[in-house]
Amino acid sequence: MKIDILTLFPEIALSPLSDSIIQRARDAGLVEIQAHNLRDWSQDKHNRVDDTPCGGGPGMVLQPGPLHAAISELKQENTRVILMTPQGRQLKQAHSRALSSKSHLLIVCGHYEGIDHRIIETLIDEEISIGDYVLTNGAIAAAVLCDSIIRLLPGALGDSQSAIEESFTDPNLLEAPCYTRPVDFQGMKVPDILLSGHHKNIGKWRTEQALARTLANRPDLRENASDSEN
Numbered sequence: 001m002k003i004d005i006l007t008l009f010p011e012i013a014l015s016p017l018s019d020s021i022i023q024r025a026r027d028a029g030l031v032e033i034q035a036h037n038l039r040d041w042s043q044d045k046h047n048r049v050d051d052t053p054c055g056g057g058p059g060m061v062l063q064p065g066p067l068h069a070a071i072s073e074l075k076q077e078n079t080r081v082i083l084m085t086p087q088g089r090q091l092k093q094a095h096s097r098a099l100s101s102k103s104h105l106l107i108v109c110g111h112y113e114g115i116d117h118r119i120i121e122t123l124i125d126e127e128i129s130i131g132d133y134v135l136t137n138g139a140i141a142a143a144v145l146c147d148s149i150i151r152l153l154p155g156a157l158g159d160s161q162s163a164i165e166e167s168f169t170d171p172n173l174l175e176a177p178c179y180t181r182p183v184d185f186q187g188m189k190v191p192d193i194l195l196s197g198h199h200k201n202i203g204k205w206r207t208e209q210a211l212a213r214t215l216a217n218r219p220d221l222r223e224n225a226s227d228s229e230n
């Protein structure tokens, strides 16, 4: 897989992708990531890429010229062009999984008030938000999207089961609580069942706990589950 990130802040986008599991995936050749500075396509002698919003209002808008030139140069025939924006569809695990099978992603990062809408209409395949809050720039959101995709590439995680058994594999159920040694920590004990060696009962306990945890922390997920189960 190849991922190109187009941003005003290449270092912000690359920094979280340059360590640990993601860096190992890059070293192993599972993914090639390149971050490009939008200013390299500026059409102005001061390297500007933004201007004030038409119709007035606060902030600045990324101009269509540099974005059009950059996307046209970086896009290939098989490219999925994604814009990171709080106005996008909210990212879910199933979406990251679907994107992990693409061969080339071009991730465009918004900044300031956003990007000129004519670019969204003509060159962007989909708009993605990582949540209902506003970040200072889309480079952070791009890194989050990349991490969620790359860890799903075959071979990226040491123990491939951990990608299967975790929260959101069933999108309507969180994971059961987990414990490790010491069995007694400051008087708090690991539940006996987990030390019993009885795998069937442990499985049943985990399912019950997962449900209880989901109802406590994310009741909205159970509402979705009954919608899809009915």
Ligand code: ADE
Pocket: 084, 085, 086, 110, 128, 129, 130, 131, 132, 133, 134, 135, 136, 137, 138, 141
């Ligand atoms: N840029 C700023 N905030 C964002 C968000 N929540 N998701 C994606 N891109 C963003």
